Amino acid sequence: MAAAATLSRLVRLRLYSISRNNGLLFNRVQRRGIAACIDPSVGLSDEQREFQKVAFDFAANEMAPHMAHWDQNEIFPVETMRKAAQLGFGGTCVHPDVGGSGLSRLDASVVFEALSTGCASTTAYMSIHNMCAWMIDTFGNNEQRGKYCPDLCSMEKFAxxxxxxxxxxxxxxxxxxxxxxxxxxxxxxxxxxxxxxxxxxxxxxxxxxxxxxxxxxxxxxxxxxxxxxxxxxxxxxxxxxxxxxxxxxxxxxxxxxxxxxxxxxxxxFNIAMKGLNGGRINIASCSVGAAQACIQLTRDHMHVRKQFGEPLSNSQFLQFKLAEMATRLVASRLMVRQAALALQEDRPDAVPLCSMAKLFATDECFTICNQALQMHGGYGYLKDYAVQQFVRDIRVHQILEGTNEVMRMIIARSLLAEF
CATH class of the missing domain: 2.40.110.10 (Butyryl-CoA Dehydrogenase, subunit A, domain 2)
Structure with missing residues (x-):
């Protein structure tokens, strides 16, 4: 009931309508329509689609226009993140009694994936902040929860x-x-x-x-x-x-x-590792969002860029590359969401599944973004084009929250422990 009430609040607080068309990535995408085979809303409940829409609109209107500026000038966008917190994104999995949104792990994954389409770097920090708030909420006593969580959930303070x-x-x-x-x-x-x-x-x-x-x-x-x-x-x-x-x-x-x-x-150490299980889901979700954005940017580029007298979209070789990128994207998203459900349900396979999701999604989504840069040709290497920033921003996802080599160790230990 608390989560449902929070979702209703998110809908009421939808301040960023797609009608505010300013030519940004997801405004263009939603006018043209997202290809059904990579639609990130597939399989979600009506409520999940509602706050996913809020997150996509916020990414398009409040983050994407500033992504390059924040990157080039190394700006920590405090006020923008506080606006996101007003929508409930400062304490996604924190209990409502201390200011959190009380969302599930799957709900949070949907949110961070959507926000990452506007700026993967900023969203990744928000996911770390959320992890810290969750740790205090989960392992702190009532005094600690009351002291720290409200300010963290509103992002009046950062962690x-x-x-x-x-x-x-x-x-x-x-x-x-x-x-x-x-x-x-x-x-x-x-x-x-x-x-x-x-x-x-x-x-x-x-x-x-x-x-x-x-x-x-x-x-x-x-x-x-x-x-x-x-x-x-x-x-x-x-x-x-x-x-x-x-x-x-x-x-x-x-x-x-x-x-x-x-x-x-x-x-x-137990607190740290439990925090990282959720952190791995969230950082994988950020990679998925970046890959979604890069595929859509590449699709648009293929329609307008011509070589040898024809648009790139007519090249079968590039069509096949785009198909492979889309397949990697959907496989990554499904794996992340499966792991999120396992973690939420506290299943015995949650830890290896979180590790698998982090390993697979961060590797595959980096490949997607890197391929998107390649398909943009020389333009992809210019800072005027967003694909290069997505490549730079999600490369570190293969290192942090436990390197992907450590993810392999965790998965292997789980497999061998069965005997």
């Missing part, structure tokens, strides 16, 4: 996920950032690397070592910006994802109240 360190990436359980208990405070020392939003965000969900070696010695603390001893490295210069800042997060005798610990001591 960052802090797991990776300079010396521990794929081997996350070897992290060294320490938290020593002194009275009612933890004293943090160490650093985190490649933190999305680092320095510009307000809340840091930090995995740190409170016990011995290995995953059972890890706890999870919420650290607020402005806490003495918390500082940040330089803003990293990246190939893509330029609409979100990335910095090291540094702790030097940083004192954090015990009251800021999520769960019990030693539960942090």
């Amino acid at each position: 960052s996920y802090c797991l990776t360190e300079p010396g521990s990436g794929s081997d996350a359980a070897s992290l060294l950032t320490s938290a020593k208990l002194q009275g009612d405070l933890y004293v943090l020392n160490g650093s985190k690397a490649f933190i999305s939003g680092g320095g510009d965000t307000d809340v840091y969900v930090v995995m740190c070592r409170t016990g011995g070696k290995g995953p059972k010695g890890i706890s999870c603390l919420v650290v607020e910006k402005g806490t003495p001893g918390l500082s940040f490295g330089k803003k990293e210069k990246k190939v893509g994802w330029n609409s979100q800042p990335t910095r090291a997060v540094i702790f030097e005798d940083c004192k954090v109240p015990v009251a800021n610990r999520l769960g019990i001591e030693g539960q942090g």
